């Protein structure tokens with residue numbers, strides 16, 4: 001059968017409030033063209049993020065009711081612990097309220113001023129948490145990752161040559177850990193191959209630099225390995241995930257993605273001493289080590305979600321529906337990061353709107369148009385999010401790519417919702433030459449994209 005089949009039935013529905021184009025124009029103006037500031041009830045299709053926006057299963061809701069809310073050593077914690085250990089395999093599992101809390105604890109213990117942390121591509125909170133502790137976050141994507149139209153099965157890979165050079169240049173003593181983000185969210189949601197994880201591990205081993213995985217989308221990554229990497233077709237997704245983690249000393253995890261939960265995260269390590277320090281810090285800021293800032297019912301939902309996310313029927317539908325959206329718009333001529341990634345489609349706004357200069361934020365301009373056209377909320381992953389300041393001149397240096405991410409929440413939208421998104425993108429694409437750039441009227445000192453205020457740039 002060619003028809004995409006959602007392997008679930010809908011038990012509960014949430015109405016979507018319809019809006020007119022005129023209403024959306026006013027809403028956009030009020031939010032200063034920043035879609036983070038638009039109320040969700042004014043959004044028709046919310047593709048801002050796949051983080052914490054998924055629908056839970058009947059089994060997860062039942063698990064929520066079973067949550068044992070004891071302050072210490074609750075039954076729910078041990079269920080969570082057993083599940084995480086069976087998939088991730090690490091010795092210590094520290095629950096946190098979400099992924100960035102795990103990052104903050106990890107980097108505040110491991111990083112000092114002058115240190116460098118390499119990654120295929122740091123996610124924004126990862127980068128910000130490293131920089132907050134005075135260290136430098138270095139992105140080492142493979143060169144294919146910087147060419148949106150280039151086809152490559154594992155564009156999320158970390159550049160092994162670049163990693164060797166970095167170690168030689170700054171010395172292993174200044175690299176407290178290296179990371180690989182699976183799948184590579186900021187690099188287009190592209191997967192990382194097992195061969196690459198293995199190679200990175202081999203490079204780090206003689207220098208005693210620990211490897212950590214940013215594991216948010218580990219199941220999607222494992223499924224891509226099954227589909228695309230030789231020798232993995234007959235392995236289960238769980239076995240593939242276990243092998244991925246076997247090369248790492250620890251991981252950070254946001255359960256809001258492949259934990260199929262609305263909140264939660266965790267930090268894992270095999271290092272006893274480090275775990276002790278991490279737990280102490282956890283108690284100070286998150287909570288007792290058996291709940292880490294979460295309600296026990298959330299730990300239940302995560303434990304069940306981590307099992308459900310490994311079902312191949314689910315992953316086939318998940319990866320298939322993202323691919324469907326990507327292929328439909330690409331066929332119409334819309335430039336996207338190829339091939340379609342695991343959780344999102346990334347439109348190449350620089351290629352689609354070549355008349356808008358990078359520092360007039362073509363991605364942000366496209367985000368605004370998609371909302372105006374059809375009430376779709378997407379997010380810019382380009383110079384608004386990742387431009388850097390030149391330390392000498394103070395001038396902004398554009399990000400390497402100007403992308404617009406359409407992240408698909410898990411188990412939320414149906415095929416007809418996706419068809420609506422396709423139609424809207426095609427309409428915006430047809431009038432692309434008339435779209436104007438943006439300028440920033442207000443920005444915060446870090447993570448500016450969340451609160452920035454924009455105005456339309458003068459037309460040129």
Ligand SMILES: Cc1ncc(COP(=O)(O)O)c(C=O)c1O
Nearest residue numbers: 051098099100123125185216254
């Ligand atoms: C790759 C990656 N790492 C870390 C995070 C941070 O996780 P959280 O939002 O749970 O803090 C995210 C969130 O989107 C992510 O995509």
